[in-house]
Amino acid sequence: MKNLNDARLFLRIVEAGSLKAAAEGMETDPATVTRRLAALETRLGVQLLQRARSGSTTTEAGELYYEGMRQLLDSVDGLEEDIAGFAQTPRGFLRVSCPVDLGARFVTHWLIELQRRHEGLEIELLLSDEYVDLAGQNIDVALRIGQLSDSALIARRLGVMPLMIVGAPRYLEQQGHPTSLRELAECTFVLYSWMQFGRSVALVDGAGAKSKLQLKSRLSINNVGAIREAVLGGAGLHIGPEWIFAEDLRSGALEIAAPELRVPATSISAVYRQGPFVPAKTRAVLDCFLEKMPTVDGVRS
Amino acid sequence: MKNLNDARLFLRIVEAGSLKAAAEGMETDPATVTRRLAALETRLGVQLLQRARSGSTTTEAGELYYEGMRQLLDSVDGLEEDIAGFAQTPRGFLRVSCPVDLGARFVTHWLIELQRRHEGLEIELLLSDEYVDLAGQNIDVALRIGQLSDSALIARRLGVMPLMIVGAPRYLEQQGHPTSLRELAECTFVLYSWMQFGRSVALVDGAGAKSKLQLKSRLSINNVGAIREAVLGGAGLHIGPEWIFAEDLRSGALEIAAPELRVPATSISAVYRQGPFVPAKTRAVLDCFLEKMPTVDGVRS
C-alpha cells in the first residue's frame, strides 16, 4: 500500500545522514526506520540508500527521489497549512443573505467594515425576502427576523428590533386617534408582505396585560420605502421597526398610534449551517454583526 | 498523524461524488470512508465536504484542497513512476571501472554500443589498474581479470582471456628457443605490474601434465604498449593475452615461445555491489559485456 509517510521518513534519513540519526531525531527505533525504508525501496523496486558504515548516502535514484519529494512534500505542507488557515483567518468567499431593507439600511455597512478588517475576504450580499436555503444556495450566514423555523441551522441571536404602530396624522385624525384594542381593530393596516407575524399581533398595555389584535388589511407591500409612502399617504397604519420611521416621527409626518399599547419587539438572529467546524469567516461575520447590532437602551436582549 | 492516504481518499470522494460511490469504487466500506474523511477534516480543522443527500459537494476549503492536492499527488505519482523506472529502463549515470589496456582496446567500444542502445544513459569509464573500491568511488560495475578476491561483490564471469608466452625472435634465438620448463626458467620476463598471477605461473603441457614456472624478471611495466615495445626490443619474454600480440605474431615480429607448454587462460569477470535491487543500468551493462565478450572457438568458458 502506498504510504507517503515512508517518503517523509526517507527525507529525514537523507537529511540526518544515517538511519540511526534519523531514528533518534524522530524519537523512534532504528528498527522501524530500517523496515519502513525497506518497504519504500521494495515498493519502488529501487534501492534508494547506499548503506555504509557511517552515514548512508543516496543512490542516483535516491537522490532524484529526495530532490523531487522534498519539493513536493513541502508544497503539500504549504497547501495544508493554507487550508488549515481557513479555521484561523477569515478569508475566501463569504455569502450573506439578508432581508432586503434590513440589508440596505444596516448590513451593507457592517459588511464593508468587516471587509476592511480582513484583507483576504470577499463578500457577496444577497438581499431577498424569500426564504433562502443556505445549503442549496451555498450561503454562509443569513439574517432572520422574528421567530425561527426549527431547522438544522444554528442560530445566534443578535438582538431585538423594537416595533411600533405608526400612522399619518391625517389617517389618525380620520379614525379618531384610536387608543384601545377595539379601536385599533377598526383600522386598516398596510402590511409588509413577509408575514412573519401573521395576521394577528400580540399587544401589551402599560400594565403588562396582553391582548391580541386582529389586523385588517387591504394592502401589503414587500418594500419598506413603498410602505412608508403608503402610510404617509394615509393608506392606513403600519406595524414596523422603529428605524424606518424615526425621521418621519421626528418631523411629525407620522405619529405613533395608541402609544399605551406596545408591540413586543421582534428578534433578529443570524443563522448558519451546522457542521463539525465553523469557518473563521463565519465566526468573523457573526462577531461583527453582534458588535454592530444596535442595542436598545444599551441592553441587547 | 499526517497521513496522505486520507488526502488520496478525499480526491476519490470528490471525483466519485459521494462517500458511498467512493467506497464502492475502491472496494471498501462507507464507514471507512466516513472515518478517514473525518480524520482528515479534524487534522486540518476545516470542513472539506458539505454532506448532502445525494452527492456531497466541496466547501471552499475543500475545493482548494482538492485542486492543490490533485496536482501535487499527480506529481508524486509521476515522480515515483519515474524512480521505479530505474528498475525497468537503463538510464542515469553509469560508472564503469576497468583495467587500462583492456578498457582502451575493448570496453570503450562496448560502452559506445551500450550508449547507442539506451538513450537516457550517461556513462563514465574509469581506466585504472589500481584496486578500485566500488562503494567508495560510487562505481556501478568493474571489470576484473584473473582470480577475484573474495569480497562483498557479486561477480559475473564474462569469459576467458587466453594467455601465451611470447618473445622477439632475436631474444628466443639468443636463448636457444627454450621449450622445456627448465629452459623457460632461465629466461627473463617482462611483467605487467598488476601481479595478479604472481611470480609463478602454472603451465600445462600437451599431455595435460601441470607444472610450475618460477619467473625471473628485471622489468615490469603497467602499460601494454610499453611492454610490447620492450619485448619487441628483446628485453625478454612476456606472458600476456593473445589480443595484444596477434598482429606482431602474424607479422613475425614476435613468436610464441615453447608452444607445447600452454599457460591456462585467465578469466574476466564483471563485479558489482550486492544489494536488494539491481538497477536496470547495471543489468544492461552486464548483458552487453557478456554479449560482446569475444569467445574462444565459439565457446565462452
Added chain:
DNA sequence: ATTAAAATTGCAGAAAACGCAATTTAAGAA
C-alpha cells in the same frame, strides 16, 4: 584478529484500521 558502531531481523505486545450491523440523518413522495 579484534572491536565497536550501525544496521538488520525475530518476536511479542500495542495500536490502528477495517468491516459488519445498527442508528441517525435528510431529501423526496404520498
Added chain:
DNA sequence: TTCTTAAATTGCGTTTTCTGCAATTTTAAT
C-alpha cells in the same frame, strides 16, 4: 404533514499492521 428510502455516521469486535526491545549480523577502523 408523515412515510419512505438512500446515504452517512457510529458502536463494536476482529484483524491487520506497526512499533519497540533484544539479539544478530554487518562493516569499517584499530
